[in-house]
Amino acid sequence: MPRFSFVRLAAWVVALIVGAIYGAAGTVSHAYRVFGIPVGLVLAMVAGAAIIIAVRLLTADRWAALATGVGAMGVTVVLSGTGAGGSVIVPQSILGVVWTLWLPLVTAFVVAWPERVDRGRAAEAAD
Secondary structure, three states, rough: OOOOOHHHHHHHHHHHHHHHHHHHHHHHHHOOOOOOHHHHHHHHHHHHHHHHHHHHHHHHHHHHHHHHHHHHHHHHHHHHHHHHOOOOOOOOOHHHHHHOOOOOOHHHHHHOOOOOOOOOHHHHEEE
């Protein structure tokens, strides 16, 4: 397990912010439809999953991927509430439920996915 460093902490903070940006974009756009087809939801789901997977692959750090997912979920939860004027961004519809449940499922899957161990590198690291 890698040791703690301020560089890793900074990476987690950046991942949290990136996740929050993607979560906000997905939350606002998930209800967009074209001829009844939920294009916004599909794009939001693909983008949300892609950024969490990309962070995990690029950083090789489960915690960074978790921070990305938590950032996206946090913004989704905050924006899902009723606003001061009574407006709701995520109505209680099938699209809203799918979007709300998608991020935790993808985050759990990506974070739980086992690391790929290269036997050559593992042997070198052991020496």
